[in-house]
Amino acid sequence: MSLALRLQDVTFAYGHTPAVLRNVDLDVQRGEFVAIAGPNGGGKTTLVRLIVGLEHPTSGRIELSVDKVGYLPQRAQAGIDAPLTVRELVTAGRASRTRLIGPLGGADRQAVRDAIDRVGLTPQGDRRLSTLSGGQQQRAFIAKALAGDPELLVLDEPTTGVDVEAQEAIAALLQRLRSELAMTILYVSHEFGAVEQFVERIVLVRGEIVFDGPPSALPGVWHDPSHSHA
Numbered sequence: 001m002s003l004a005l006r007l008q009d010v011t012f013a014y015g016h017t018p019a020v021l022r023n024v025d026l027d028v029q030r031g032e033f034v035a036i037a038g039p040n041g042g043g044k045t046t047l048v049r050l051i052v053g054l055e056h057p058t059s060g061r062i063e064l065s066v067d068k069v070g071y072l073p074q075r076a077q078a079g080i081d082a083p084l085t086v087r088e089l090v091t092a093g094r095a096s097r098t099r100l101i102g103p104l105g106g107a108d109r110q111a112v113r114d115a116i117d118r119v120g121l122t123p124q125g126d127r128r129l130s131t132l133s134g135g136q137q138q139r140a141f142i143a144k145a146l147a148g149d150p151e152l153l154v155l156d157e158p159t160t161g162v163d164v165e166a167q168e169a170i171a172a173l174l175q176r177l178r179s180e181l182a183m184t185i186l187y188v189s190h191e192f193g194a195v196e197q198f199v200e201r202i203v204l205v206r207g208e209i210v211f212d213g214p215p216s217a218l219p220g221v222w223h224d225p226s227h228s229h230a
């Protein structure tokens with residue numbers, strides 16, 4: 001096994017307020033799928049923003065041993081007022097990863113097409129985001145996160161506003177990314193129904209990591225007797 005990321009005793013506070021995350025230790029191996037759960041305000045978004053480098057620990061260390069990170073922020077679609085098409089949005093995701101200036105080459109354009117296809121938005125590729133449904137917009141932002149062929153994919157509440165069918169399509173997509181590309185995936189959600197069958201590790205965040213282990217070891221909350229496990 002090789003390590004994708006390591007957090008060592010990470011504490012973080014926004015300005016001069018009490019820490020919202022305390023003493024976080026977290027190792028994630030390459031190819032792991034880690035479900036991150038916890039209550040509103042528990043610090044899930046803060047944790048993933050630290051991991052992708054948008055915030056910096058007040059104390060402690062974060063090491064990433066991957067170069068390419070794809071990130072879907074929580075409520076990514078909020079505040080999109082630019083008249084972008086799906087293809088333009090996803091192309092921006094590709095360009096920011098390749099650090100290219102100027103037009104993208106053929107391989108880049110193909111990667112953009114693949115990312116759009118993977119989320120099932122090929123028919124909507126030339127539509128403006130503002131004309132899509134909320135769930136379609138969310139899928140467009142997932143495609144943006146995928147467009148740079150990330151080694152680490154961080155999705156903050158990717159299924160918000162997405163119907164059951166599209167959730168299942170996203171789950172199948174994540175399963176493929178994992179098995180075919182050995183992508184490391186961090187998946188923040190309150191709801192793991194769609195991905196439940198392949199979640200092997202869940203990290204519960206409530207100001208600190210209060211649980212880190214297999215779902216079967218999580219008392220009560222996870223196991224719904226109405227769901228059968230194969």
Ligand SMILES: Nc1ncnc2c1ncn2[C@@H]1O[C@H](COP(=O)(O)OP(=O)(O)OP(=O)(O)O)[C@@H](O)[C@H]1O
Nearest residue numbers: 014020038039040041042043044045046047074205
């Ligand atoms: N920019 C900010 N400035 C100050 N405090 C913040 C900021 N962003 C988040 N917080 C606070 O940090 C704590 C953790 O917030 P965070 O967004 O990480 O939680 P979360 O687990 O993602 O919640 P949710 O389930 O609602 O998305 C909360 O108390 C929140 O109010």
Ligand SMILES: [Mg+2]
Nearest residue numbers: 044045046074
């Ligand atoms: Mg959040």
